[in-house]
Amino acid sequence: MVIIKTVSPHDDPLGGQLLAVQKAAYAVEAELIGDDRIPPLHESLTELRARDLLWLAAFDGGELSGAVAWAESSDELDIDRLVVAPSMARRGIGRALVEEVLARAGGRRVVVSTGRDNVPARRLYEGLGFTLLGETEVIPKLWIAGYALVS
Template identity: 55%
Template sequence: MNPLPAPPTIVEVRPDADEALARSLLAVQHAAYAVEAAMIGDDRIPPLRETVADLREASLRWLAAFAADLPGVKPGVEPRPVGAIAWSEDDTTVDIDRLVVDPAAHRRGVGRALVGAVLARAGVRRVLVATGRANRPARRLYESLGFTAIGDEEVIPHLWISRYALH
């Protein structure tokens, strides 16, 4: 029997202050959104087009997940992020802007751990998130965490997202 994967280490990061980290996060982001683009049949997802400068300039808070037990991660080598989540917040609302997981880390609890870490920070505030309407794995994740669908929106012609809220 294969052992369960170790939970990822999640830390707050500042890509605006660390270009190498920003490049690593962007690589994960592009890989993750490429999978979603294939899933929904549309590659016009705005974060898929972001540059390092765009990512560094975004007014977002970030958490990154690091995992040592993934294929290709060598002992003794500085860990690279296998996932990240970014959000904006105010006194009443936390708005998750993006959740990205390296395709090599899919189905290993990285996304769930990242969303859980943001939910813990949110406290009693309302939490909002959106994903591609045809992205069933992401929708299942949010629904399993208690999010409720609040509607679908066509953000650009023929590109639909589903919005969720957790009160």
């Protein structure tokens, strides 16, 4: 049974576990998009902790299986990262985490971006009703797809 709860990367050993899941998840995305220049893939624990983000994590049998982090303002939530341990992929954990963020949106717009060629992530966001805003080349030959949803 998956349990989702609020967490902080400042907690030990959870911060290190979040970083490990993040690196493993972004390594999968790097393979999918054919580019490993994804900034969170190369983040240190200090850099992860320095980000002003709110976090939820999913635990399955006490083990960290995924997490989502976002920034929010009075009119928008920006999902900064969604990571699922590769061994737990395709089990609905990412969907459950995004749905929990959407439940907290309170009518605010929710935005997210993912690698343009990350088909599983794009299917997830589109399946949840997100609308494609466009595709952007953020650095040479690295493209992202931006999405928005008004909850």
